[in-house]
Amino acid sequence: MSKTPFIPNLNQAAIESAEQWVIECPKCHHAAPAMERGVFRAWASSKSKRVLARCTNCNKLTLAKLTKDPERAYTLRIEEIDQQLDQIEAEERAQSGSSAPSIN
Ligand SMILES: [Zn+2]
Numbered sequence: 001m002s003k004t005p006f007i008p009n010l011n012q013a014a015i016e017s018a019e020q021w022v023i024e025c026p027k028c029h030h031a032a033p034a035m036e037r038g039v040f041r042a043w044a045s046s047k048s049k050r051v052l053a054r055c056t057n058c059n060k061l062t063l064a065k066l067t068k069d070p071e072r073a074y075t076l077r078i079e080e081i082d083q084q085l086d087q088i089e090a091e092e093r094a095q096s097g098s099s100a101p102s103i104n
Contacts, residue, residue: 020070023053030057032080033073034066 021034053064 020068020073022067022069022072022076023051024065024067025055025057025060025062026065027060027062028055028058030055031072031076032056033077 022031023034024031049066050063051066052061054061055064
């Protein structure tokens with residue numbers, strides 16, 4: 001009989017709560033869901049934190065603002081997925097124009 005300090009599903013719980021965080025660059029005000037930057041501050045209890053992160057928009061290393069805002073995080077996530085889909089579509093269109101290699 002052993003007592004393990006291991007808590008099952010902790011990672012999953014962390015990911016789920018991390019999805020509610022929004023990271024914002026104080027320099028260019030570019031905002032993104034915190035999950036996209038691999039920021040795991042789900043255990044943070046206060047509402048607003050600062051984390052060292054590189055902005056994907058202005059490429060500056062900055063003390064980004066981390067805010068718990070599930071609604072905004074969700075909206076930003078949808079926007080990012082939308083942009084990714086547009087990119088995939090554009091790439092596919094560019095590829096179909098040229099001789100696309102076939103995969104056997
Ligand atoms: Zn920025």
